[in-house]
Amino acid sequence: MRSRITTVQRGFTLRGASLRFLDRLTGVVTPTALAIPRREVRVIVAAFRRDLARPWSMARLSRQANLSTSQLTRAFNSAYGVSPMRLLARLRVEGLAELLQTTNWTVQECAAAVGWHDADHAAKMMKHIYGITPSEFRKAARSSPW
Template structure:
């Protein structure tokens, strides 16, 4: 894996709230946008912006499960300015709207069942510094980032 791809992924993980663009991220890691796109896909199997969306959704799921903050507040915390857009992205990738995800998670927790897992999501890379390749998210896997 090229250092630039690793550095770009690290920047995205560490700065979810940043308004990242491919051009800005490429400039930060000293590559052209097309070069960054190519090396990032080779390393992580997805584009930098799709990777960022996945990270935001994972953090959103974690905050929905662990806080009482509104979807709008959580959307802003993970870097999306428009809560409706955040909700659409969450639903598209997780398979349920954020409010329903929270209700289901709370019901499952109250009944003593394991925490709710999304039935559909694109990818779940190991979010550690040692990460090399993403792993597909299988049914029953958490969307929450590993710490």
């Protein structure tokens, strides 16, 4: 009976740790303000989501939004608390995480699919944003009972 209780307790501890881990991952890219972001910001974020792998630049984003780069940066900072390029990095990390979970591609292939042609850079960005490397993420995602 003692080993059964210990096993159950370990299971709950593991589930709790997994839920805390997953909670950190959800909503990485959410607006900070209660108000809906400006139309120009929403258009840029939608474009990012449609084509993560595109080599985006501030000049291209400014033209697309019809705003100066400083106005666009202020709008993003107001809506998301980060610059457009930081938000793009977060979206790319989310895309990388999804590919690591749903494919058998290498980290290099997943990174290239979201716009990073250097797997080391992708790993550093994931470690910075999620706190774990792509390999650790894939291992944790595959060992999760859900």
